[in-house]
Amino acid sequence: MSDKNGTPGGKPDVAALREDIKQTRAELGETVQALAAKADVKARAKEQVELTKQKAKAQVHDATGKVREVAAAAVGAASEKVRTATAQAGDKVALAGDKVKESGALDKVKESGVLDRAQEARTQVQRNPVPFAAVLAAGVALIGIILIVRGRRQ
Numbered sequence: 001m002s003d004k005n006g007t008p009g010g011k012p013d014v015a016a017l018r019e020d021i022k023q024t025r026a027e028l029g030e031t032v033q034a035l036a037a038k039a040d041v042k043a044r045a046k047e048q049v050e051l052t053k054q055k056a057k058a059q060v061h062d063a064t065g066k067v068r069e070v071a072a073a074a075v076g077a078a079s080e081k082v083r084t085a086t087a088q089a090g091d092k093v094a095l096a097g098d099k100v101k102e103s104g105a106l107d108k109v110k111e112s113g114v115l116d117r118a119q120e121a122r123t124q125v126q127r128n129p130v131p132f133a134a135v136l137a138a139g140v141a142l143i144g145i146i147l148i149v150r151g152r153r154q
Contacts, residue, residue: 037043
């Protein structure tokens with residue numbers, strides 16, 4: 001072999017060769033670590049699972065926020081409709097009361113005692129609404145049964 005060993009500048013310095021070897025070893029070590037990481041399927045699977053969990057949590061957080069916004073808007077709209085309906089009902093009741101007073105029917109009802117019985121029933125329902133609800137539920141069930149039986153006959 002010649003003194004040049006294929007290098008244009010002459011014989012390389014021993015210190016430079018050692019530094020080159022050290023750098024090559026470091027690069028080779030990094031390459032081996034990268035290949036080992038790619039070959040470690042269990043670790044990669046864990047990383048993927050963790051990433052998927054984080055994405056799912058973020059999506060749940062976003063969806064929860066959107067649901068809360070929509071629910072708040074729905075509650076606001078429903079509240080407004082209830083207020084409107086209550087105001088309309090109050091107006092209609094006042095109008096009906098005026099008509100009843102004008103017709104004199106209230107005096108006839110007072111004389112017959114029907115008004116007293118209605119007031120008693122009202123206070124009883126207010127004190128204990130369960131029997132009223134039970135009667136109402138029984139009535140609804142009876143109507144449902146009748147409709148089902150009629151539907152089967154046809």
